[in-house]
């Protein structure tokens with residue numbers, strides 16, 4: 001499989017701040033690549049260097065083996081978190097305006113279909129819901145029919161229904177063999193969409209792999225939850241189980257053994273809940289804090 005983008009030894013220093021510190025990774029053609037990390041990890045700086053918006057202190061970004069240059073904006077699509085949309089323009093007029101910035105554009109009907117814009121094409125930008133606005137911003141990112149699309153926290157602030165709709169649009173784009181670079185604070189989003197993940201913290205890469213690889217590498221155990229009121233405090237203390245407000249969390253490498261232990265101790269199993277580790281748990285384990293905190 002060929003690398004669409006190769007990031008090699010990238011660093012960006014602002015005086016004594018090492019915003020990005022010798023970061024290297026590859027993004028495969030047609031993959032959805034997730035760049036994750038807590039606030040201040042260096043994600044935006046890395047992405048902006050990849051987009052050619054800012055320059056690196058050292059290192060380089062290669063697109064299909066060639067160094068990023070000023071023509072790159074014609075070949076990539078970017079959905080910024082805070083794109084300012086022109087007041088008094090409708091969605092259709094906005095598509096026309098942005099299309100005029102590029103040499104090559106996708107037919108408008110295709111964009112409308114991919115991003116599901118037909119219901120509000122003649123609506124003023126200011127009257128769009130959060131989900132509709134994000135769909136329009138996605139259409140603007142795709143307007144030049146780019147092979148590579150950058151999505152910066154595209155579902156932040158959307159309700160769960162709108163987020164799921166948006167995920168489907170991203171899956172549709174991926175099905176067209178586009179390469180997607182996604183930053184997100186939502187671990188379920190990364191798990192749903194990303195083929196490969198890089199986790200950054202304090203300017204450095206701390207983990208990299210597919211979601212499945214990362215979870216099986218770091219977690220052999222599952223989590224068992226029980227209502228706190230059902231479990232004898234002495235038993236909790238004896239086993240060092242974790243108390244989380246009104247329930248206890250038991251990390252178990254062998255569910256059968258743990259259930260047998262609970263039954264031996266006559267712990268009622270009503271309300272018992274078993275959960276496999278997810279990317280949120282991984283994030284907490286690696287960085288010491290939850291991504292959404």
Ligand SMILES: Nc1ncnc2c1ncn2[C@@H]1O[C@H](COP(=O)(O)OP(=O)(O)OP(=O)(O)O)[C@@H](O)[C@H]1O
Pocket residue numbers: 014017018019020037038039040041042043044045046
């Ligand atoms: N122009 C700048 N001048 C000085 N420091 C900067 C500049 N831009 C970023 N930084 C610092 O570099 C570090 C990385 O910032 P960056 O915005 O890349 O992080 P991030 O992972 O995108 O965070 P967030 O999730 O909050 O957007 C931070 O400590 C930030 O304060």
